[in-house]
Amino acid sequence: MGVNSSDRPDGYRPEPTKQAAVAPTAATPIPSPDQEQRHHDVCLPPHMTTLQKLKKRLAEVFFPDDPLHRFKNQTGPRKLLLGLQFVFPVFQWASQYDLALLRSDAVSGLTIASLAIPQGISYAKLANLPPIVGLYSSFVPPLIYALLGSSKHLAVGPVSIASLVMGSMLSEEISPTHDPILYLKLAFTSTFFAGLFQASLGLLRLGFIIDFLSKATLVGFTAGAAIIVSLQQLKGLLGIVHFTGKMQFVPVMSSVFHQRDEWKWQTIVMGFSFLLFLLTARHISMKRPKLFWVSAAAPLTSVMISTILVFCLKSKLHGVSVIGHLPKGLNPPSANMLNFSASYLGLAIKTGIITGILSLTEGIAVGRTFAAMKNYQVDGNKEMMAIGLMNIAGSCSSCYVTTGSFSRSAVNYNAGARTAVSNIIMAAAVLVTLLFLMPLFYYTPNVILAAIIITAVIGLIDYQAAVRLWKVDKLDFMACLCSFLGVLFISVPLGLAIAVGVSIFKVLLHVTRPNTLVMGNLPGTHVYQNIRRYRQALRVPSFLILAVESPIYFANCTYLQERVMRCIREEEEWIQENGGSMLKCIILDMTGNHSKPSFYFAAVTAIDTSGIEFVSELRKTLEKRSIQLVLVNPAGSVMEKLHQSEVLEAFGVNGVYLTVSDAVSDISALWKSEA
Numbered sequence: 155m156g157v158n159s160s161d162r163p164d165g166y167r168p169e170p171t172k173q174a175a176v177a178p179t180a181a182t183p184i185p186s187p188d189q190e191q192r193h194h195d196v197c198l199p200p201h202m203t204t205l206q207k208l209k210k211r212l213a214e215v216f217f218p219d220d221p222l223h224r225f226k227n228q229t230g231p232r233k234l235l236l237g238l239q240f241v242f243p244v245f246q247w248a249s250q251y252d253l254a255l256l257r258s259d260a261v262s263g264l265t266i267a268s269l270a271i272p273q274g275i276s277y278a279k280l281a282n283l284p285p286i287v288g289l290y291s292s293f294v295p296p297l298i299y300a301l302l303g304s305s306k307h308l309a310v311g312p313v314s315i316a317s318l319v320m321g322s323m324l325s326e327e328i329s330p331t332h333d334p335i336l337y338l339k340l341a342f343t344s345t346f347f348a349g350l351f352q353a354s355l356g357l358l359r360l361g362f363i364i365d366f367l368s369k370a371t372l373v374g375f376t377a378g379a380a381i382i383v384s385l386q387q388l389k390g391l392l393g394i395v396h397f398t399g400k401m402q403f404v405p406v407m408s409s410v411f412h413q414r415d416e417w418k419w420q421t422i423v424m425g426f427s428f429l430l431f432l433l434t435a436r437h438i439s440m441k442r443p444k445l446f447w448v449s450a451a452a453p454l455t456s457v458m459i460s461t462i463l464v465f466c467l468k469s470k471l472h473g474v475s476v477i478g479h480l481p482k483g484l485n486p487p488s489a490n491m492l493n494f495s496a497s498y499l500g501l502a503i504k505t506g507i508i509t510g511i512l513s514l515t516e517g518i519a520v521g522r523t524f525a526a527m528k529n530y531q532v533d534g535n536k537e538m539m540a541i542g543l544m545n546i547a548g549s550c551s552s553c554y555v556t557t558g559s560f561s562r563s564a565v566n567y568n569a570g571a572r573t574a575v576s577n578i579i580m581a582a583a584v585l586v587t588l589l590f591l592m593p594l595f596y597y598t599p600n601v602i603l604a605a606i607i608i609t610a611v612i613g614l615i616d617y618q619a620a621v622r623l624w625k626v627d628k629l630d631f632m633a634c635l636c637s638f639l640g641v642l643f644i645s646v647p648l649g650l651a652i653a654v655g656v657s658i659f660k661v662l663l664h665v666t667r668p669n670t671l672v673m674g675n676l677p678g679t680h681v682y683q684n685i686r687r688y689r690q691a692l693r694v695p696s697f698l699i700l701a702v703e704s705p706i707y708f709a710n711c712t713y714l715q716e717r718v719m720r721c722i723r724e725e726e727e728w729i730q731e732n733g734g735s736m737l738k739c740i741i742l743d744m745t746g747n748h749s750k751p752s753f754y755f756a757a758v759t760a761i762d763t764s765g766i767e768f769v770s771e772l773r774k775t776l777e778k779r780s781i782q783l784v785l786v787n788p789a790g791s792v793m794e795k796l797h798q799s800e801v802l803e804a805f806g807v808n809g810v811y812l813t814v815s816d817a818v819s820d821i822s823a824l825w826k827s828e829a
Contacts (some may be wrong), residue, residue, distance in 0.1 A: 514538060
């Protein structure tokens with residue numbers, strides 16, 4: 155057995171591997187002199203205590219980026235500065251900040267403010283909240299993110315998906331019209347739990363939880379949510395007063411056509427005219443990125459023009475509903491409005507966690523997208539902490555769930571933002587609006603807010619991504635389709651749950667049904683590859699070489715047992731049909747990369763007690779049939795567990811090899827010498 159453990163404290167020293175040349179056959183070519191290679195032993199990993207193993211494993215799970223590496227070999231004052239920079243990224247760039255950076259950030263901040271103000275009002279309406287709450291949410295959170303966030307281009311504020319989910323989940327149990335105070339309290343409470351959940355993920359470094367929202371899941375979810383949001387805006391575009399509060403496709407469309415007598419031609423003309431204007435501006439900016447300011451300025455321009463029209467023609471446009479009075483002043487404190495009563499605590503926690511996950515996923519994805527364009531890093535755990543803390547602070551200052559918006563961040567990036575100061579400039583513009591400009595929004599028609607929302611969310615329908623999913627991975631497309639149909643016809647939360655369930659099912663399918671490949675030799679080389687993929691790969695007489703491409707766990711042991719026995723049966727049938735040599739050895743290749751003979755990555759990266767039992771039972775079963783089982787290059791942890799369980803001792807001298815080539819040549823030479 156090719157195991158070298160002379161340095162082990164337990165004195166485990168198996169016999170050395172026999173060295174011999176492989177007998178030339180039709181299936182195994184004679185290697186040239188430059189192809190000759192020395193057989194190497196398979197070594198056990200360095201000895202580690204249980205505590206050392208646990209520490210190493212926890213570090214790999216929770217600290218893959220080694221966040222404390224910057225503090226090594228640093229003095230006290232330097233450590234203090236690095237600590238401040240670690241907690242507050244603003245200290246990393248504040249010392250180099252100059253007038254040129256301020257000029258760029260001021261232009262981008264004012265540009266995104268022109269988009270954030272109408273969007274903030276619109277998204278608050280989408281969440282069934284007073285419009286002023288949307289402006290409050292565009293003031294405090296950006297200031298906090300500018301101090302704690304690690305992205306230079308992320309523009310913070312309310313977003314459509316989180317607004318939709320919060321509005322739909324809360325309105326299922328609490329009516330925003332019949333009990334608006336309780337609804338507002340629960341919105342702030344849900345925001346608090348969203349922030350607490352997000353900050354906890356960052357503090358405990360559990361960000362991998364949000365990875366269960368795969369790209370395929372989000373494509374379907376956002377597309378379905380965008381359609382539902384757009385259909386809900388038909389209430390404003392058509393001027394309907396009595397409209398359903400449900401968020402499913404059938405009830406919404408039914409309500410639209412059952413309330414035809416409430417349609418108002420003035421609202422329809424104004425709404426679709428401005429919708430066409432906004433979509434045209436968006437199309438121009440998409441076709442010519444340098445004209446990004448066209449789509450950025452279009453919402454505020456629409457608000458201004460429509461407000462002036464309604465004010466000047468209010469006698470003729472009396473059927474058009476307007477926003478009405480909005481209070482002036484800064485965010486009032488709302489810590490006293492947080493509702494932790496037992497009757498609504500479950501609803502607030504559930505809403506907070508779901509909206510927190512969605513907003514966190516969107517914020518981190520957007521931040522990393524623009525960071526990749528400018529070649530800098532965004533720390534995921536810092537982002538979770540920053541977004542979580544700003545939502546906790548927001549819940550105490552009359553704000554609801556906020557995160558990084560893709561549309562505003564894209565405008566921020568195109569406008570030339572250089573640092574997070576652009577968020578401060580935007581917040582300053584919102585502050586001026588809150589203090590002095592609120593009366594100007596009195597005559598702003600609600601139909602304009604509906605048009606702005608439709609324009610913003612229509613870009614979330616990424617049909618090209620769905621087509622790519624269909625071409626590349628049908629199971630991913632099924633997850634996307636389930637998410638889309640679930641949101642559209644069942645409900646937003648259940649649609650998301652179905653999509654996550656399909657994604658988890660996909661993971662379980664890969665774990666419980668791993669690939670098991672039959673390998674053959676590429677002529678003239680020491681490389682072994684899948685015979686079904688590489689037609690030139692040749693079977694080695696008397697050998698069946700199998701590769702397992704997965705950890706061996708309790709969940710897949712039964713499947714692997716059945717799969718290996720089936721491969722043996724099929725190989726024996728092939729031998730009978732083709733007059734081949736009798737099967738005498740099964741080689742179980744535990745390595746992953748079969749394209750390079752000298753550089754392997756372990757595919758069987760782990761094994762549990764059930765897996766060890768599977769290996770042991772497989773060896774016994776094959777031994778009764780006079781077939782030898784050989785293992786090739788187990789990973790360090792796998793090798794150690796096999797040794798500790800004393801399973802390796804039963805494999806004997808020729809039971810474990812470093813490469814398939816070593817195993818074939820050594821065992822073939824042994825058979826020849828015995829003959």
